[in-house]
Amino acid sequence: MTQSGDDLAYRRVLVKVSGEALMGDEPFGLHWPTVAAIARDLVEARATGAQVAVVVGGGNILRGARVAGDGLDRATADHMGMLATAMNALALEKAIEAAGSPARTLCAVPMPTICESYARQPALKHLSRERIVVLAGGTGNPYFTTDTGAVLRAAELGCDAVMKATNVDGVYTADPKKDPNAKRYDRLTHDEALAKDLKVMDAAAFALAREARLPIIVFSIREPGAIASAIRGEGRATVVAP
Numbered sequence: 001m002t003q004s005g006d007d008l009a010y011r012r013v014l015v016k017v018s019g020e021a022l023m024g025d026e027p028f029g030l031h032w033p034t035v036a037a038i039a040r041d042l043v044e045a046r047a048t049g050a051q052v053a054v055v056v057g058g059g060n061i062l063r064g065a066r067v068a069g070d071g072l073d074r075a076t077a078d079h080m081g082m083l084a085t086a087m088n089a090l091a092l093e094k095a096i097e098a099a100g101s102p103a104r105t106l107c108a109v110p111m112p113t114i115c116e117s118y119a120r121q122p123a124l125k126h127l128s129r130e131r132i133v134v135l136a137g138g139t140g141n142p143y144f145t146t147d148t149g150a151v152l153r154a155a156e157l158g159c160d161a162v163m164k165a166t167n168v169d170g171v172y173t174a175d176p177k178k179d180p181n182a183k184r185y186d187r188l189t190h191d192e193a194l195a196k197d198l199k200v201m202d203a204a205a206f207a208l209a210r211e212a213r214l215p216i217i218v219f220s221i222r223e224p225g226a227i228a229s230a231i232r233g234e235g236r237a238t239v240v241a242p
Contacts, residue, residue, distance in 0.1 A: 009233030014154035019060035039095035045227040055150035058084030078142035089136035108140030155212040165221035170238035215241040
């Protein structure tokens with residue numbers, strides 16, 4: 001049952017899920033129990049009363065910047081990566097529907113026999129009809145990451161925040177898996193994140209979020225219910241905000 005949403009910190013959010021998050025413990029591709037668990041968390045988040053859009057990456061299948069070179073130019077490689085995000089989005093859409101919520105995939109790269117093409121007004125209409133909107137294809141342009149695509153879509157759709165779902169519970173001074181002395185930030189500004197060259201998002205994404213005055217909430221996708229908690233302004237996370 002969808003709640004009223006009166007007690008929420010954020011009423012419309014854009015959740016960024018990396019392709020790697022869909023792998024679980026697999027070395028490549030999709031781990032369906034992990035996909036289903038993320039879908040259940042998204043449905044739980046929608047049930048709070050918030051409107052939820054999702055941008056999904058493609059790194060579990062192909063990352064354009066990584067495969068470019070040796071005869072494969074960057075633009076072509078990035079287009080291949082966009083197709084990978086579409087595959088992930090279709091899988092996530094079906095998992096969301098199986099978990100009990102209507103969902104729609106919209107892709108920045110037109111492929112009308114497979115899913116809807118992205119446009120702002122149809123996306124807003126789907127959100128208003130309580131559907132979870134899954135956004136594929138990044139920005140639709142090479143040389144831009146899906147992190148930048150997530151912030152762009154959040155700004156276009158009038159979201160209150162970008163929810164950056166990662167494998168760790170916030171932003172640290174160093175990789176906490178490699179440095180036991182790494183310290184977690186509770187709060188940062190966009191300028192601080194850029195100046196410190198923190199790697200949780202690329203510089204273009206941080207700069208666009210700063211321009212749009214969009215908070216970025218960084219939390220662990222591995223914690224069940226973390227998305228709904230972040231929407232309520234609860235849970236363990238780092239807030240990057242003006």
